[in-house]
Amino acid sequence: MADSVQHWRVSYNDIHNLIRKSTPTIAAQFNPDLLIAIGGGGFFPARVMRTFLREQTTKKALQIQAIGLSLYEPVEGTSEETLGSEVIRTQWLGPESGKLLLGKRNLIVDEVDDTRKTLHYALSELKKDVEAELLSYPEAERDALRSATQFAVFVVHNKLKPKLAELPSGILYFAGEEVGDLWLDYPWEATDIEAHDLLASQDRK
Numbered sequence: 001m002a003d004s005v006q007h008w009r010v011s012y013n014d015i016h017n018l019i020r021k022s023t024p025t026i027a028a029q030f031n032p033d034l035l036i037a038i039g040g041g042g043f044f045p046a047r048v049m050r051t052f053l054r055e056q057t058t059k060k061a062l063q064i065q066a067i068g069l070s071l072y073e074p075v076e077g078t079s080e081e082t083l084g085s086e087v088i089r090t091q092w093l094g095p096e097s098g099k100l101l102l103g104k105r106n107l108i109v110d111e112v113d114d115t116r117k118t119l120h121y122a123l124s125e126l127k128k129d130v131e132a133e134l135l136s137y138p139e140a141e142r143d144a145l146r147s148a149t150q151f152a153v154f155v156v157h158n159k160l161k162p163k164l165a166e167l168p169s170g171i172l173y174f175a176g177e178e179v180g181d182l183w184l185d186y187p188w189e190a191t192d193i194e195a196h197d198l199l200a201s202q203d204r205k
């Protein structure tokens with residue numbers, strides 16, 4: 001079957017440089033205490049972002065926590081993927097999730113915001129964990145703790161297209177680069193990295 005979707009290859013260096021350029025704004029406007037990588041595409045970006053945040057803030061190396069979410073099902077025989085109807089949790093923060101997030105500025109990191117369903121799910125569920133944790137505090141303390149607990153999002157690429165879900169209100173949103181509705185081929189998906197990088201440099205031209 002012919003692959004009808006337009007592909008855009010990105011190299012490790014492209015991603016590294018987009019994160020380098022984005023970090024000063026994130027450090028100034030949000031200054032995260034904790035990074036939450038959405039696996040698998042958010043792992044490499046979160047690790048690189050930690051390097052630049054360390055350089056630009058007075059903080060020690062930030063902790064990176066991981067959650068695993070899956071939306072796309074591979075289509076047999078093609079490199080394209082089709083939209084699944086559900087976000088599936090494959091990994092979460094554990095029973096202490098709310099405790100971990102409470103009182104912190106939590107930055108969710110993923111490689112790409114396509115339909116926004118994954119980010120919507122991640123944020124809604126993490127906020128639920130915070131609300132559950134708040135129940136163990138006296139009512140008088142809850143509002144202050146709730147407002148001290150903040151969430152923001154960083155994605156390397158945001159696709160400019162109609163989104164199928166919205167982020168909860170009050171969420172700061174940072175994107176390394178805005179792109180059209182293309183299929184992005186990431187370097188960690190490539191088996192031949194030299195061939196991938198060659199195509200990525202052609203795509204850039």
Ligand code: 5GP
Nearest residue numbers: 041071112113114115116117118182183184
């Ligand atoms: P969303 O929930 O925003 O539709 O999709 C988010 C997830 O879908 C991403 O974390 C990623 O795993 C996958 N995805 C969406 N668009 C692309 C793309 O262009 N390239 C790749 N490699 N994965 C994508």
